[in-house]
Amino acid sequence: MGTHLGRPFHYPVAGERAKGPICPYPGGKAFRIQEGLSVSRQPAEKQKRPWPWLFNHMVDSRPGQDVDWRPGRRPGSSDRGRPMQGELAGKxxxxxxxxxxxxxxxxxxxxxxxxxxxxxxxxxxxxxxxxxxxxxxxxxxxxxxxxxxxxxxxxxxxxxxxxxxxxxxxxxxxxxxxxxxxxxxxxxxxxxxxxxxxxxxxxxxxxxxxxxxxxxxxxxxxxxxxxxxxxxxxxxxxxxxxxxxxxxxxxxxxxxxxxxxxxxxxxxxxxxVIPQTLEHGSHAREVFQPQADAAGVSLDEMMRAAAESxxxxxxxxxxxxxxxxxxxxxxxxxxxxxxxxxxxxxxxxx
The missing domain is CATH 3.40.50.720 (NAD(P)-binding Rossmann-like Domain)
Structure with missing residues (x-):
């Protein structure tokens, strides 16, 4: 056990499941780095969120529930019904x-x-x-x-x-x-x-x-x-x-x-400038080709010189x-x- 801002809390240990407020941060959210642990929160009516910007990207969960703790993941929200793969799954x-x-x-x-x-x-x-x-x-x-x-x-x-x-x-x-x-x-x-x-x-x-x-x-x-x-x-x-x-x-x-x-x-x-965008007929080529012509070099030579710089x-x-x-x-x-x-x-x- 310890105290933070006058509030009691205990440090989680490996393998322990979440039980109530275990995090010293306002709002009662716990964020554990060890893989396989849980995330918990206090009942909504008891929460005070003086630093909402700090927690906007953290996950929400029920006490004792094992969840994907990656920032921004909100189990059961926009990802429901869609395969959980890729960094932008469900977006x-x-x-x-x-x-x-x-x-x-x-x-x-x-x-x-x-x-x-x-x-x-x-x-x-x-x-x-x-x-x-x-x-x-x-x-x-x-x-x-x-x-x-x-x-x-x-x-x-x-x-x-x-x-x-x-x-x-x-x-x-x-x-x-x-x-x-x-x-x-x-x-x-x-x-x-x-x-x-x-x-x-x-x-x-x-x-x-x-x-x-x-x-x-x-x-x-x-x-x-x-x-x-x-x-x-x-x-x-x-x-x-x-x-x-x-x-x-x-x-x-x-x-x-x-x-x-x-x-x-x-x-x-x-x-x-991205050389791959300089295909014939592109707007980028229309911009850079006259510059290459004025310098007396090919567009490829101009791009190589830009890279070397x-x-x-x-x-x-x-x-x-x-x-x-x-x-x-x-x-x-x-x-x-x-x-x-x-x-x-x-x-x-x-």
Whole structure:
């Protein structure tokens, strides 16, 4: 026995089952690290939770019940009736930009981890291909019949409403909708319209998607956004995109503070250019090919030089982004919110 804040408690020993309050924390929850032990709580009418933020990610159970103690697991809730496999088992995930290389990779990763994935994008053919690939791998994915423009806030909200109606809620949202616009002119010659274009498109789409999803989220929800490292760099031609990325990072931090009281997390991934996204006809190739041409090198040579400039001598891959997105959305990151995860090979170190 011991005391903590004037309250008696006893230290659990290996093999002991939970009996009443055995934890010194307010709220009466016990959290045992040893495998195979139990988790207990006081009767609800006796609980006082002066530190609710500390326990939002912990499991609930009846006294003496053996449970999966991993953070965020709530036995008998959203996982009921679904196979308990994967880090996102039983979760409802929405991926915007699902027809692109990044969105498709993240959607497939979410599905592999057990999530029910809803995709939205403007490109119908590639969207269907992603859904088919997930289905062929045994995953659970759906796509709306109508393609979705992320700049249409009403359409984004209606899409979130339809997903919530069909699945009951939204647990996770990943936004791969991006817009890189390199003006290619110095600040003194940059028109207001060209400056506003990336700011308007990038921040507006991120705002609309996060807001629509958050309306249908509860405790354990996660909003994961994606930006480039341009927000931390300077150089002619990137001003609008720099401000847009900085705005998305600020939005993510604000959501972490405001939505945290509801148990909703917000995490931003900051990724360097991904060579796999530079296939012919892609938006990324349209951005970087002129830069390579101006330097008198091939796009492959430009990417190799970019990789060599990083401490790790490499650029991120689609698998890197997908793994980071799964982690940020999973119960393993239950204590993480407001964070910006750098996937830049060390080019940026916060």
């Amino acid at each position: 409802v995930a929405v991926v915007h930009g699902g027809s692109g290389a990044i969105g498709g990779a993240v959607a497939r990763a979410f599905a592999r981890e057990g999530a029910r994935v809803f995709l939205a994008a403007r490109g119908r053919e590639r969207l269907d291909a992603t859904v088919a690939a997930i289905g062929a791998a045994g995953g659970d994915a759906e796509a709306e019949a109508d393609c979705l423009d992320a700049l249409d806030s009403d359409a984004v909200a209606a899409h979130a409403d339809r997903v919530a109606e069909r699945a009951g809620r939204i647990d996770l949202v990943f936004n791969a909708v991006g817009f890189v616009h390199v003006q290619g002119v110095p600040f003194a010659e940059l028109s207001l319209a060209d400056f506003e274009l990336p700011v308007h498109r990038y921040i507006r789409s991120q705002y609309a998607i996060a807001q629509a999803a958050a309306r249908h989220m509860g405790d354990g929800g996660a909003i994961v956004s994606l930006v480039t490292p341009v927000s931390r760099m300077t150089g002619p031609g990137y001003l609008g995109h720099c401000v847009a990325c900085a705005g998305v990072e600020a939005l993510s931090r604000h959501l972490a503070g405001e939505l945290g009281a509801r148990g909703i997390r917000s995490v931003c991934l900051r990724s360097h 990083t401490p790790l001598k490499r650029l991120p891959t689609l698998d890197d982004i997908a793994a980071a997105a799964v982690y940020a959305a999973s119960p393993r990151a239950a204590a993480m919110t407001g964070a910006i995860l750098n996937l830049t090979g060390g080019a940026l170190v916060d």
